[in-house]
Every structure is written in structure tokens, then in C-alpha cells.
Amino acid sequence: xxxxxxxxxxxxxxxxxxxxxxxxxxxxxxxxxxxxxxxxxxxxxxxxxxxxxxxxxxxxxxxxxxxxxxxxxxxxxxxxxxxxxxxxxxxxxxxxxxxxxxxxxxxxxxxxxxxxxxxxxxxxxxxxxxxxxxxxxxxxxxxxxxxxxxxxxxxxxxxxxxxxxxxxxxxxxxxxxxxxxxxxxxxxxxxxxxxxxxxxxxxxxxxxxxxxxxxxxxxxxxxxxxxxxxxxxxxxxxxxxxxxxxxxxxxxxxxxxxxxxxxxxxxxxxxxxxxxxxxxxxxxxxxxxxxxxxxxxxxxxxxxxxxxxxxxxxxxxxxxxxxxxxxxxxxxxxxxxxxxxxxxxxxxxxxxxxxxxxxxxxxxxxxxxxxxxxxxxxxxxxxxxxxxxxxxxxxxxxxxxxxxxxxxxxxxxxxxxxxxxxxx
Amino acid sequence: xxxxxxxxxxxxxxxxxxxxxxxxxxxxxxxxxxxxxxxxxxxxxxxxxxxxxxxxxxxxxxxxxxxxxxxxxxxxxxxxxxxxxxxxxxxxxxxxxxxxxxxxxxxxxxxxxxxxxxxxxxxxxxxxxxxxxxxxxxxxxxxxxxxxxxxxxxxxxxxxxxxxxxxxxxxxxxxxxxxxxxxxxxxxxxxxxxxxxxxxxxxxxxxxxxxxxxxxxxxxxxxxxxxxxxxxxxxxxxxxxxxxxxxxxxxxxxxxxxxxxxxxxxxxxxxxxxxxxxxxxxxxxxxxxxxxxxxxxxxxxxxxxxxxxxxxxxxxxxxxxxxxxxxxxxxxxxxxxxxxxxxxxxxxxxxxxxxxxxxxxxxxxxxxxxxxxxxxxxxxxxxxxxxxxxxxxxxxxxxxxxxxxxxxxxxxxxxxxxxxxxxx
Numbered sequence: 017x018x019x020x021x022x023x024x025x026x027x028x029x030x031x032x033x034x035x036x037x038x039x040x041x042x043x044x045x046x047x048x049x050x051x052x053x054x055x056x057x058x059x060x061x062x063x064x065x066x067x068x069x070x071x072x073x074x075x076x077x078x079x080x081x082x083x084x085x086x087x088x089x090x091x092x093x094x095x096x097x098x099x100x101x102x103x104x105x106x107x108x109x110x111x112x113x114x115x116x117x118x119x120x121x122x123x124x125x126x127x128x129x130x131x132x133x134x135x136x137x138x139x140x141x142x143x144x145x146x147x148x149x150x151x152x153x154x155x156x157x158x159x160x161x162x163x164x165x166x167x168x169x170x171x172x173x174x175x176x177x178x179x180x181x182x183x184x185x186x187x188x189x190x191x192x193x194x195x196x197x198x199x200x201x202x203x204x205x206x207x208x209x210x211x212x213x214x215x216x217x218x219x220x221x222x223x224x225x226x227x228x229x230x231x232x233x234x235x236x237x238x239x240x241x242x243x244x245x246x247x248x249x250x251x252x253x254x255x256x257x258x259x260x261x262x263x264x265x266x267x268x269x270x271x272x273x274x275x276x277x278x279x280x281x282x283x284x285x286x287x288x289x290x291x292x293x294x295x296x297x298x299x300x301x302x303x304x305x306x307x308x309x310x311x312x313x314x315x316x317x318x319x320x321x322x323x324x325x326x327x328x329x330x331x332x333x334x335x336x337x338x339x340x341x342x343x344x345x346x347x348x349x350x351x352x353x354x355x356x357x358x359x360x361x362x363x364x365x366x367x368x369x370x371x372x373x374x375x376x377x378x379x380x381x382x383x384x385x386x387x388x389x390x391x392x393x394x395x396x397x398x399x400x401x402x403x404x405x406x407x408x409x410x411x412x413x414x415x416x417x418x419x420x421x422x423x424x425x426x427x428x429x430x431x432x433x434x435x436x437x438x439x440x
Numbered sequence: 441x442x443x444x445x446x447x448x449x450x451x452x453x454x455x456x457x458x459x460x461x462x463x464x465x466x467x468x469x470x471x472x473x474x475x476x477x478x479x480x481x482x483x484x485x486x487x488x489x490x491x492x493x494x495x496x497x498x499x500x501x502x503x504x505x506x507x508x509x510x511x512x513x514x515x516x517x518x519x520x521x522x523x524x525x526x527x528x529x530x531x532x533x534x535x536x537x538x539x540x541x542x543x544x545x546x547x548x549x550x551x552x553x554x555x556x557x558x559x560x561x562x563x564x565x566x567x568x569x570x571x572x573x574x575x576x577x578x579x580x581x582x583x584x585x586x587x588x589x590x591x592x593x594x595x596x597x598x599x600x601x602x603x604x605x606x607x608x609x610x611x612x613x614x615x616x617x618x619x620x621x622x623x624x625x626x627x628x629x630x631x632x633x634x635x636x637x638x639x640x641x642x643x644x645x646x647x648x649x650x651x652x653x654x655x656x657x658x659x660x661x662x663x664x665x666x667x668x669x670x671x672x673x674x675x676x677x678x679x680x681x682x683x684x685x686x687x688x689x690x691x692x693x694x695x696x697x698x699x700x701x702x703x704x705x706x707x708x709x710x711x712x713x714x715x716x717x718x719x720x721x722x723x724x725x726x727x728x729x730x731x732x733x734x735x736x737x738x739x740x741x742x743x744x745x746x747x748x749x750x751x752x753x754x755x756x757x758x759x760x761x762x763x764x765x766x767x768x769x770x771x772x773x774x775x776x777x778x779x780x781x782x783x784x785x786x787x788x789x790x791x792x793x794x795x796x797x798x799x800x801x802x803x804x805x806x807x808x809x810x811x812x813x814x815x816x817x818x819x820x821x822x823x824x825x826x827x828x829x830x831x832x833x834x835x836x837x838x839x840x841x842x843x844x845x846x847x848x849x850x851x852x853x854x855x856x857x858x859x860x861x862x863x864x
Contacts, residue, residue: 126819126840128552158607161585164786165820171787178786180608183582188619189604192612362588362602363595390814395550396589416550 017042018071023078027149034144037116038070041304048310049248054286056279058272059249065256065265066303073259074146077106086152086208091136091163093258093325094181094356095155096349098335099201101262102220103208109258110147110154112136113304115419117144124169129162130388131418132302137166153207155200157181159360160393177203183362185354197350214342221335221345223262230269231257231331237276238320239378242285244276247296247319248309254326255303291318292438293379297371297401298359298386298394300325305419308386308427315431321378323371324386329356332370359393367397368404375410381438383412384431411438441466442495447502451573458568461540462494465728472734473672478710480703482696483673489680489689490727497683498570501530510576510632515560515587517682517749518605518780519579520773522759523625525686526644527632533682534571534578536560537728539843541568548593553586554812555842556726561590577631579624581605583784584817601627607786609778621774638766645759645769647686654693655681655755661700662744663802666709668700671720671743672733678750679727715742716862717803721795721825722783722810722818724749729843732810732851739855745802747795748810753780756794783817791821792828799834805862807836808855835862 017038024031045066065073077087088100089110100107117138118131124141125134139145156167157179167178179196182189201212234253237244253272256265279285294317301309301324312319322328333355336348357367375383383405385398398414405412413434417423441462448455469490489497501511512524513534524531536559545562563569580591581603591602603620606613625636658677661668677696680689703709711717718741725733725748736743746752757779760772781791799807807829809822822838829836837858841847 124823126816126822128814129816129820158786161784161816162820164607165783165817168786168788169820169823178608180606180610180613180786182604182606182616183588184602184604186604188616192606192616195612359589360585362582362592362604364592390552390816392550392553392585392814392816393589396553396586396593398550399548399593 017066018068020071020075023075024070024146027074027146028143029146029149030143033142034070037114037139037142037144040116041114044304044306048306049252052246052248054284055249056245056272056275058268058275059252061268062249062252062256062272065260066252069259069303070146074150076261077108077147078150080106081150081152087147087150088204089147089151089154091155092157092159093330094157094159094353094358095179096197096200096353097262098217098220098224098349099197099204099212101223102212102217103204103210105204105208106261108147109302110136110145111258111300111302112139112145113302113419114139115421117142118419125166128390129166130160130391132300132388133162133166135304135419137170151175153177153203155179159358160391162390181358181360183360185361190351190354193354194347194350197346197353201346212342214345217342217345217349218337221337221349223266225334225337227257227262227266227269228331228334230266230273233273234269234276235321235328235331237273237280240280240285242283242287243318243320244279244285246286246313247294247322248306248313250319251301251306251309251322251326254322254330255301257330258326259303287318288316291316292381292435293318293320295319295321295323295371295375295378295380295383296327296386297323297383298398299388299391300327301386302326307419307424308384308415308417311424311427312384312431315428315435317435320380321374323374325358328370328374329358359397364397368401371401372404372408375405375408380410382434383410384434385412385414387414387416389416389418441490442492444495444499447499448494448570451498451570452567453570453573454567457566458494461538461563461566461568464540465538468728468730472730473676476670476672478708479673480669480696480699482692482699483676485692486673486676486680486696489684490676493683493727494570497532498574500685501532501571502574504530505574505576511571511574512628513571513575513578515579516581516583517754518581518583518777518782519603520621520624520777521686522641522644522648522773523621523628523636525647526636526641527628527634529628529632530685532571533726534560534563534569535682535724535726536563536569537726537843538563539845541566542843549590552814553590554584554815556724556812557586557590559728559843561594575599577601577627579603583782584815586814605782605784607784609785614775614778617778618771618774621770625770636766638769641766641769641773642761645761645773647690649758649761651681651686651690651693652755652758654690654697657697658693658700659745659752659755661697661704664704664709666707666711667742667744668703668709670710670737671718671746672730672737674743675725675730675733675746675750678746678754679725681754682750683727711742712740715740716805716859717742717744719743719745719747719795719799719802719804719807720751720810721747721807722822723812723815724751725810726750731843731848732808732839732841735848735851736808736855739852739859741859744804745798747798749782752794752798753782783821788821792825795825796828796832799829799832804834806858807834808858809836809838811838811840813840813842
């Protein structure tokens with residue numbers, strides 16, 4: 017990881033603690049992602065996105081803020097990036113994937129909430145997150161009890177906005193969500209001193225759709241019999257999608273996709289040809305968290321699909337570009353985001369259908385349901401998902417874990433046993 | 441506990457298991473509630489409500505169903521009882537307060553969700569809940585992740601209705617909640633084959649308001665310097681409020697209140713005069729769960745207020761009776777229920793204000809924040825509550841526990857230390 021000491025010092029961070037935490041993230045990245053053989057050459061850029069996440073990326077945001085643009089921190093893929101981009105803002109997901117910041121959150125929060133919330137808050141509370149000091153607005157949402165109530169505590173600080181996501185998807189819920197989007201636009205307009213203009217929003221929608229299409233294409237390559245990219249590398253790209261500059265990221269991803277197409281043409285794949293094809297379904301794996309993917313792929317299987325927020329939930333469904341006039345455009349943005357199939361919805365049968373569809377499309381041999389510890393919604397919905405998979409003849413394994421290394425041995429045994437059970 | 445074997449057998453219950461579970465509940469009731477000295481004479485009726493909850497109460501519901509009335513099971517005080525009553529329905533809260541049914545829920549649900557959800561579901565899944573077989577409709581809601589997703593699993597069965605509670609209290613949220621109430625009425629009308637009539641709704645509203653006033657009066661007696669009723673007995677009354685026939689319960693409560701007034705006049709109190717005055721704030725203690733109240737009062741303190749769903753949240757705020765016409769009446773019902781200050785709301789500052797107000801009114805010496813294990817919303821909101829209490833100069837203690845007996849020793853030590861810290 018880049019160590020721009022001067023920059024981090026200027027931001028008032030605790031440099032020693034920062035380096036201690038991010039040296040560990042760095043070691044984890046080297047031991048997992050960088051240790052893979054035969055990676056696509058153009059993954060180098062995405063490794064760099066991770067590497068520069070606390071370096072070049074921060075510097076670039078500081079420079080853009082100096083030029084008058086606003087930096088918007090998010091914690092969830094329900095926050096419409098189009099709106100931020102159309103107002104010249106810089107959206108970055110601030111989710112933490114390291115266990116080392118968790119003790120700092122546990123000084124305030126109960127221990128028995130999910131590691132993602134604790135890791136994120138821990139980075140802020142330990143003064144090691146370079147994005148905290150330069151954040152013009154943080155945007156939380158009401159997707160789960162732990163996040164909702166944590167935002168409540170943080171929102172007292174002022175530069176915090178909470179989007180209310182409804183819990184069903186009926187007509188009234190759509191209205192409520194649409195209204196939340198309208199209020200969010202008003203907040204962004206006030207913050208930026210700019211008006212949301214139809215042509216700028218149209219351009220931002222086209223850009224985000226282009227980014228989604230590029231991510232979908234990347235994931236289409238994972239449907240190949242011998243995919244040209246590993247699950248771990250696909251995850252690194254997805255993690256980059258949440259933090260990198262949108263235009264640059266999309267261009268580099270399109271370049272990677274060309275390399276992947278060439279690899280497919282030349283028959284260069286990453287599986288041994290015998291590796292079992294696995295889908296990860298459930299909770300996201302954000303930057304710093306390569307634990308499950310590394311574990312599954314080092315056990316000889318290949319992850320060919322992620323039905324997660326760092327997977328299909330982020331890139332499936334485009335915003336309708338046909339709408340004329342700002343109102344129709346905003347409605348199209350609101351409608352697209354409500355299609356995301358988070359387990360926070362009741363009922364959420366569409367998600368089960370999507371899992372079965374993705375399993376077919378990616379020809380998976382088995383599904384690992386990934387549940388971050390104490391995430392009630394994915395943990396309970398796993399019951400319905402497992403039943404649907406069983407009915408479809410697909411074996412599944414539910415893994416509940418946090419970011420710590422302590423359970424790796426036990427998880428390895430369970431994953432090995434699961435993969436063996438899939439036969440060869 | 442009454443053991444109407446013939447009745448329970450007719451309902452197809454597992455009698456042996458039922459008796460094993462409810463003998464334990466019975467023992468707990470005897471060891472805690474019945475072991476108290478100097479109780480009001482008229483508490484005998486409310487002891488009987490608990491005693492007959494699986495006996496006479498079930499028989500009476502079976503008889504009323506035979507006469508054409510419908511039995512509506514609920515799991516939360518957000519379900520408007522007025523609507524059920526106005527359509528001739530019988531509302532009963534089906535929440536479980538025993539640890540013995542929990543293993544049966546854990547066959548289906550993850551272990552790390554709250555004991556209330558697991559105990560409730562475990563009674564149904566172990567075939568020991570007499571209300572399950574006679575239920576015409578169960579009504580769940582979206583107040584927390586664990587309940588919301590558990591209802592999702594159960595709702596597949598058909599006779600289940602899910603009320604969407606919004607997560608903020610803005611204008612759109614009120615509209616959404618109002619619409620949910622309208623849809624709930626439609627569901628009840630379809631089920632009962634009856635139409636909601638203005639005069640019947642008005643009568644049901646008056647009845648529920650009368651019940652709330654009687655409960656509020658009971659709790660007013662707890663503001664006395666030497667209250668005429670213990671916290672444990674007040675809790676037993678509240679538990680009865682959730683399961684007993686509304687008219688009979690209200691009449692008996694009014695009679696109890698007369699006795700309490702007489703006690704106050706005669707100077708008959710339950711505190712030693714030196715007992716510290718404690719408020720319980722947070723999660724409910726439903727029938728079967730007397731653990732915390734017994735522990736605190738056996739340690740020499742007196743619980744003088746419950747800011748819980750088995751406390752002030754159930755009886756505070758009346759439905760406005762002034763509205764003319766069905767539409768205005770329904771709006772008044774919807775508005776009253778959205779005033780309940782559950783920790784599921786964001787923000788929820790009103791709840792903090794209510795805790796401070798109740799603490800003043802009941803002249804409490806300290807507050808125990810009661811959090812059922814894995815209840816994220818109360819657990820995280822406890823941070824803000826503790827801070828507000830501290831600022832008001834009120835000591836507080838957060839207790840996180842489930843229904844098991846194993847931690848009683850440890851909890852006793854913590855409660856003792858807390859009470860000692862309050863001075864004498």
C-alpha cells in the first residue's frame with residue numbers, strides 16, 4: 017500500500033496506527049491476490065487501485081475538492097452514484113474490510129454486530145481513515161438494524177444524510193423511495209451549490225450504465241468453461257469499482273475485458289479444468305476482505321459468480337435512459353436502485369430467483385452462502401435460499417464468519433468437505 | 441399452570457413436551473411472582489390470567505371461534521387491536537418468554553438472533569403453542585431484522601399478514617403506514633366477512649383508550665414514594681394485557697386500581713422505604729420471562745417504571761376519539777400507533793426524551809437498560825440513551841441477556857454493584 021506520509025499527516029491521521037493497520041491489509045493482499053499465478057496482465061491497474069486507495073486516490077480527491085467539487089462518502093450500493101456524479105461530486109464507498117480497526121468501534125458499539133459496520137466505524141474512530149477528514153457528506157441508509165442505528169449515532173455530527181430504504185416493494189414504497197431520492201438531490205444541491213441539470217444527469221446515467229455493462233461483461237467471461245479470470249481477481253475489480261474514479265475505472269475495465277476476450281480466444285483459463293465452479297451468495301467482501309475467496313480458491317475450486325453487493329447486485333439492472341426531462345430521469349434512477357435485491361426486503365423472492373438464474377448461467381456446482389457474523393437478514397434468508405437450491409438440485413454451504421483469521425482452519429475443513437461432497 | 445389435557449389433545453399438541461415446558465414456566469412464576477410478600481389481593485386475577493393462558497383462555501377462544509369470531513395472533517404492539525376488536529376478532533400477542541422452546545427454533549433459525557423471536561417460533565415449531573392450531577391470521581411486522589425475515593419464512597403458509605412499519609416518521613412514512621393500516625383492514629374484512637363500521641370502531645377505540653387509561657393509572661401509583669405495587673406485579677398485569685380478553689381485563693384492572701388507591705390511602709407500600717427506585721428501559725419481558733424484574737427486586741430495589749413494550753410504550757398516547765367518519769377514525773388509529781417509540785426508528789430522539797421524562801415523573805434513582813441478546817436496535821440505541829441519562833445525572837446500567845438461567849449469578853453481581861453505586 018502506498019504510504020503518502022505527508023498527505024496523511026496533513027489530514028491529521030494517526031500515522032503509526034494507520035500504517036500498522038494497512039501493513040496488515042497489504043500482507044493479506046500479497047498472500048492472497050498477488051500470490052495467484054497466471055493473472056491477466058491488466059489486473060495490474062486494479063491492484064494499483066487497492067494499493068493507492070489511501071494514497072493517489074486521496075490526493076486526487078483533495079485536489080478536486082480544492083477545485084470546488086464535493087466528496088460524498090457512502091456505505092451501501094443503494095446510494096445512487098449518478099446523482100452525485102451529475103452534480104460534480106465524487107462518490108466513494110467507505111466500507112471497511114479489516115479486522116484491525118474493529119476494537120476501536122467496540123469502544124462505542126456492541127461487539128455482536130457485523131464486522132463490516134464495526135470495521136468501517138473503527139477506521140473513523142481510530143483516526144486512520146483518510147476519507148473522514150475530507151468528507152463533505154456521508155450518506156447512510158436504513159438497510160439493516162446495525163447500520164441504521166449506527167448512523168443515528170453519527171448523524172448528530174451534521175454532515176450526515178440518511179436515506180430511508182423501504183422494507184417492501186409495493187406502490188407506496190416506490191413513492192417513499194422516490195421522495196427520498198428527491199430529498200437527497202435537494203441535499204446534494206445545497207451542498208454543492210449546483211442545480212441538477214437534465215443533460216448532466218443523462219451523461220452520468222450513461223456513464224454508470226457503461227460501467228455496469230463493463231462489469232457485466234467481465235462477469236460474462238466467468239461463465240466460460242475455463243474462465244480467463246479468477247474469483248479473487250474479479251472481486252478485486254469489484255472492490256475497485258466502489259472506490260475508484262468512475263470514468264478511469266470504466267476505461268481500464270474495458271481494457272481488461274479486451275484482454276480477457278483475447279485470453280478466451282487463445283484458450284488461456286485459470287481453472288485446472290477440473291476445478292469445481294462455486295457461487296458466493298450473500299454479504300459483500302469489501303476492500304481488505306479477501307478471506308473467503310482466497311480460502312475457496314486455494315482449496316482448488318473456482319468462484320465463477322458473486323451474488324453480493326460486491327457482485328451482481330452492483331451491476332445488474334441499468335437505469336432506463338429513455339426518460340425525457342428531469343422528472344422522468346429521476347424516476348428512472350429511483351426505479352433502478354429499488355430493483356437491487358438486498359435481504360432487507362420482505363418478501364424477497366426475486367433474490368432467490370436471481371440466485372437460481374445466476375447458478376444456471378454460470379453453471380455452478382455449488383453455492384456458498386456467505387454471511388457476515390450477526391447479519392440477521394442474510395443469515396435468516398439463507399434458510400429460504402438453501403431450500404430453493406436444494407430443490408434445484410444444487411448443494412449449498414452456509415458460512416458465517418467475521419474478518420478475523422482465527423477461524424480460518426475450521427472454515428478450511430468445512431470448505432474442503434463441501435467441495436469433496438460435490439464430487440469430481 | 442392449568443393443564444386442560446383434553447383441550448390441548450384436541451388441538452393436536454405434543455402434550456408431554458407442552459407440560460415439560462410449562463411446568464418450568466410455572467416453577468419460575470412461583471419462585472418469582474408468587475414468592476412476593478404483601479401483594480395486592482386483586483393480583484389474584486392477573487395471576488390467573490397467566491395460569492389460564494393455556495387453559496381457560498384457549499377454551500374461550502375456541503368457543504368464540506365456534507360462534508364465528510376470528511382469532512388474530514400478533515407479535516408486536518404496533519398491530520392496532522382496535523381494528524381487530526371492531527371486527528369481532530380476538531387479538532392475542534403470541535410472544536414467547538421461555539428458554540425451553542428455543543432449541544426447536546434453532547433447528548430452523550440461526551442461534552444468534554433474539555430469544556423472543558426464537559422462543560415464539562420454537563413454541564409453534566415444537567407443537568406446544570395452543571394458539572397456533574386455532575389461529576385464523578397471524579400478523580407480523582417489520583420492526584427488526586430478525587422478526588422481519590422470520591415472518592418472511594412463515595408467510596409462505598398463507599394465513600400470515602405482514603405490516604410494514606416505516607423507519608422514519610416523516611410525512612411519506614405516515615402515508616405509507618396509513619396505507620398499511622387500510623390494507624390490514626381489508627385483510628381483516630375479508631377474513632371475518634364483516635365490514636368495519638364507524639360505530640363499532642368508535643366503541644373499540646373507546647374500549648382500548650379505557651384500557652390504556654387504566655394501565656396508565658396503575659403506573660401512576662408507581663410514582664408514589666412508597667408504591668402500592670411491585671415492579672414484578674406491574675409486569676404481570678402488563679403481560680396479561682397482551683393476552684387477556686380486553687373488556688374483562690380492563691374491568692379487573694380498574695378494580696385493582698381501586699385497591700391500589702386504597703392501599704396508598706392507608707399507607708401500605710411494597711418498598712422498605714429505602715429501596716432504590718429503578719426504571720427498566722428497552723426490550724419487553726413477555727409472559728414467561730420474569731428474570732430481570734425478579735433479579736432486581738430480590739436485590740432490594742424497586743422497579744417503578746418500565747419504558748418497554750410491556751410498559752409505557754403499550755399504554756401511552758390515546759387514539760383521538762374526536763374524528764367523525766370512518767376515514768378520520770382510521771387516520772386517528774394509524775397516527776396513535778406511529779407514536780410508539782420503538783428503537784426501530786431513525787432518528788428516535790423522542791424515545792430519549794420520554795425516558796428522561798419518565799425518570800423524572802417516577803423519581804428514579806437509576807435506569808437499567810434491558811437488551812435481549814442480539815437485539816441490535818435497542819443495543820445500539822443504548823449508547824445514546826446512556827449518554828442522555830449521564831448528562832441528566834442519572835446512573836445507568838446496560839444488561840444484555842437471554843432467557844437462560846446460566847448468567848443469573850453474573851447478572852446478580854452486576855446489579856448488586858450498580859445498586860450499591862447508587863448509594864443509600
